[in-house]
Amino acid sequence: MLPIHTVLEPLKAALSAGNTAVLAAPPGAGKTTVVPLALLDQPWLQGKVLVLEPRRLAARAAADRMATTLGEQPGETVGYRTRLQTRIGPNTRIEVITEGVFTRMILDDPGLEGVGAVLFDEFHERSLDADLGLALARDTQGLLREDLRLLVMSATLDVVGVSRLLDGAPVIEAEGRAWPVETRYLGRNPSERFEEAVARACLTALGDETGSVLVFLPGQGEIHRVARLVNERLRLPNVDVVPLYGGLDRGEQDRAIEPAAPGRRKLVLATSVAETSLTIEGVRVVIDGGLSRVPRFEPSSGLTRLATVKVSRSSAEQRRGRAGRTEPGVCYRLWDEEQTRGLVPHQRPEIQEADLTGLALDLARWGARSVEGLALLNPPPAGALAEARKVLTRLGALDADGGLSKHGLRLTKIPLSPRLAHMVAVASDAGDAMTGGRIAAVLSEPGLGGSSVDLADRLIGLERDRTQRARDSIKLAERWARAAGGGSGRTIDPGLLLAEAFPERIAKARGKAGEYLLASGRGAVLEATDHLAREPWVAIAELGGGDTRDRVRLAAALEADRIESDLARLISTEDRLAREPSGRSVIRRSRRIGAIVLDEKVVGAPDAETLTAALRAEIEADGLGALKWGEQASGLRARLAFLNARDPAWPDVSDNALLAARQDWLWPLLDGAKSLDRIADGRLAEALRGLIPWDLQRRLDELAPPRLVTPLGSAAIDYAAEGGPRVDIRVQELFGVTTHPTVGGVPLTLALLSPARRPVQVTKDLPRFWSGSWAAVRAEMRGRYPRHPWPENPAEAQATNRAKPRGT
Numbered sequence: 001m002l003p004i005h006t007v008l009e010p011l012k013a014a015l016s017a018g019n020t021a022v023l024a025a026p027p028g029a030g031k032t033t034v035v036p037l038a039l040l041d042q043p044w045l046q047g048k049v050l051v052l053e054p055r056r057l058a059a060r061a062a063a064d065r066m067a068t069t070l071g072e073q074p075g076e077t078v079g080y081r082t083r084l085q086t087r088i089g090p091n092t093r094i095e096v097i098t099e100g101v102f103t104r105m106i107l108d109d110p111g112l113e114g115v116g117a118v119l120f121d122e123f124h125e126r127s128l129d130a131d132l133g134l135a136l137a138r139d140t141q142g143l144l145r146e147d148l149r150l151l152v153m154s155a156t157l158d159v160v161g162v163s164r165l166l167d168g169a170p171v172i173e174a175e176g177r178a179w180p181v182e183t184r185y186l187g188r189n190p191s192e193r194f195e196e197a198v199a200r201a202c203l204t205a206l207g208d209e210t211g212s213v214l215v216f217l218p219g220q221g222e223i224h225r226v227a228r229l230v231n232e233r234l235r236l237p238n239v240d241v242v243p244l245y246g247g248l249d250r251g252e253q254d255r256a257i258e259p260a261a262p263g264r265r266k267l268v269l270a271t272s273v274a275e276t277s278l279t280i281e282g283v284r285v286v287i288d289g290g291l292s293r294v295p296r297f298e299p300s301s302g303l304t305r306l307a308t309v310k311v312s313r314s315s316a317e318q319r320r321g322r323a324g325r326t327e328p329g330v331c332y333r334l335w336d337e338e339q340t341r342g343l344v345p346h347q348r349p350e351i352q353e354a355d356l357t358g359l360a361l362d363l364a365r366w367g368a369r370s371v372e373g374l375a376l377l378n379p380p381p382a383g384a385l386a387e388a389r390k391v392l393t394r395l396g397a398l399d400a401d402g403g404l405s406k407h408g409l410r411l412t413k414i415p416l417s418p419r420l421a422h423m424v425a426v427a428s429d430a431g432d433a434m435t436g437g438r439i440a441a442v443l444s445e446p447g448l449g450g451s452s453v454d455l456a457d458r459l460i461g462l463e464r465d466r467t468q469r470a471r472d473s474i475k476l477a478e479r480w481a482r483a484a485g486g487g488s489g490r491t492i493d494p495g496l497l498l499a500e501a502f503p504e505r506i507a508k509a510r511g512k513a514g515e516y517l518l519a520s521g522r523g524a525v526l527e528a529t530d531h532l533a534r535e536p537w538v539a540i541a542e543l544g545g546g547d548t549r550d551r552v553r554l555a556a557a558l559e560a561d562r563i564e565s566d567l568a569r570l571i572s573t574e575d576r577l578a579r580e581p582s583g584r585s586v587i588r589r590s591r592r593i594g595a596i597v598l599d600e601k602v603v604g605a606p607d608a609e610t611l612t613a614a615l616r617a618e619i620e621a622d623g624l625g626a627l628k629w630g631e632q633a634s635g636l637r638a639r640l641a642f643l644n645a646r647d648p649a650w651p652d653v654s655d656n657a658l659l660a661a662r663q664d665w666l667w668p669l670l671d672g673a674k675s676l677d678r679i680a681d682g683r684l685a686e687a688l689r690g691l692i693p694w695d696l697q698r699r700l701d702e703l704a705p706p707r708l709v710t711p712l713g714s715a716a717i718d719y720a721a722e723g724g725p726r727v728d729i730r731v732q733e734l735f736g737v738t739t740h741p742t743v744g745g746v747p748l749t750l751a752l753l754s755p756a757r758r759p760v761q762v763t764k765d766l767p768r769f770w771s772g773s774w775a776a777v778r779a780e781m782r783g784r785y786p787r788h789p790w791p792e793n794p795a796e797a798q799a800t801n802r803a804k805p806r807g808t
Helices: 003-017 031-038 056-069 099-108 128-143 159-165 194-208 220-233 250-257 313-324 337-342 357-366 382-395 406-412 418-429 433-444 455-464 468-483 494-501 560-566 608-626 631-646 655-660 681-689 766-771 774-784
Strands: 020-024 048-053 078-081 094-098 115-120 149-154 171-173 181-185 212-216 239-244 265-270 283-288 291-298 303-310 329-333 506-509 515-518 523-525 537-545 549-557 572-579 585-593 596-602 707-710 713-716 726-730 749-753 759-763
Touching (some): 003 031, 020 159, 031 056, 048 099, 056 094, 056 250, 094 099, 099 357, 115 128, 128 357, 194 220, 194 283, 212 313, 220 239, 220 265, 250 265, 283 313, 313 329, 357 382, 357 418, 382 406, 382 418, 418 468, 418 494, 433 468, 433 494, 433 537, 455 494, 494 537, 506 596, 572 608, 608 655, 707 726, 713 726
Parallel strands (some): 020 149, 048 094, 048 115, 078 094, 115 149, 181 329, 212 265, 212 283, 239 265, 283 329
Antiparallel strands (some): 291 303, 506 515, 515 523, 572 585, 585 596, 707 713, 749 759
């Protein structure tokens, strides 16, 4: 009996008494395949049970296992539905579906007609689709379907937080695991290559233990490198080395999951697809490399990058649990035991890391203008969501008020990310919907069509591919094309379609062969030997790499004349004021796509009106940094910032505030100006002074004087200094001062200097310094500067900036 069986009755009781529950059960407890079947006989169940899984492989495997338990085939009582495959029959009562499929399902039918219960399995993974799916299901439950049951299941989860999200849903916990697992820490030499360390651990495990071995690696590349190393060194003839990752054909995935042939063992090299809801027959040993690959979206660049990070503690526990599914097991970890405490408890939820354009479009279709009121464990970052809405507006999916446009509604009918859905819709309108659909398939399925950087080669590779995965992908592309409205009989350039989906990734060649400038302003590079590197223009689909320059992974050639004819709406015209070597001001007109300049020419000398407009445009484009801030203007601005921080009656002189008020103080300065850098510092300071209310003008010097009066004269006050207003002054010039100086009621920071103007002491309490640490400073200064006076009691001494006369 599995651990889950001990809590089935309390779980049934909870779902009979209420419509929500949370189930926490350790890896191997059997929750994925036992609970759905156990709910079929419940009197409250009117309709199907939907079981949500984070991955296609897990969905198919769970459905296969439940069907086998019933002595049936998938598609009878138990079926599954993923993006590529569906096995559902007229008598199906349990549907195992991926989380993305559920999001589409509930958006199409908010009432979830014919569904009695939704089970969110492995919710701890916190995918964006799972978070959104649960939020929408709670909306449905509250507004339309009080009878709908929602069950959140996980092995490692903040059950208290989820219970609170579900208004105090009861928590049922299954204790213990099916079989014990011993953990062995191998450590890892940081100078040794990761793949070498993993390969060595594989050979150790195969030699020391019986049964098959499951190895967790971050990605496909590491899998193939470890496989090569192991195959070169393996001396056991009865071991099959098999890969397991999402991009494999179904037959190859089945080979990894199914039991080893009699008398043989398997070494399964897998990505995180094997972490959850998956039992690989015969595995009793797990090797955890301690790394995972997760997507990280950068709103500034519009790119989603795959980052290799340390595994979280919850994922490490999930991986360990794979060893105890069918018998006692062993888990090898490639780190030291004490390092486990340094692992993050959970990976950050995808909603805080991902591209949110899909979420924003789904919310618009749901009728939600914001995430307020939705049952989300973590809200999306406001900046990333705002950027996502900007992208949707540029695609024409949202109207000026942020609501769903007619084109946006059309995109929601195409089950793709908004950018790719837009691309297929454009292809459909151009009479070549299938090309759009096939490009979307290549971009959605890693490795489909081969590994060439050239999209044209990938499309040819897809056409020639006879694997089940390729055939399923082509059928899917056909469905997308139909959903977009069809359209055939013409041929559209793949480069143009990529430019429609990713206009910021239109790129122009520059410098050496293979180097490109993107419309976003970033740099990208192609291998100089790649035939695409000879193209003057490309449209880029996939990038990866560094901080300022990325490597092109997938792109298509783009004809320059097609940019002018088919992408004219992306071209903007900009007039800028420029100064020629002779000093003459001229207007340069440039046509550009983002950061890429198509052409530029001088269109003449500016008249006064044009010149002023050009200066204003410079400010709009470059901000206040385009002005030449001198000592007077900078000093006044710092003084006003100091006063505003203490009393909002004083003007706000932050960049945002000054730009917001530019028409009041800055625009009048530009009338008659020849260039921004010729506006005198004094005039700039006077314009700022004009922002001060008349009743505060006379108090400016009183509350924030520009200089500190000292016994020997005065010293400049730096109001922009870190830590508050500051004066740098020789300590001897303050002899005789017994009260610490203040400005606006705030003690000045006094940076006291030696006669050579080297730092001596920093203080905000001069009298205390005189009576305290001055003695130690005096002793040191007397030795270094014997010709200068160093009195025992500086508070009673006379200020000076001179040395003692010779002979004294």
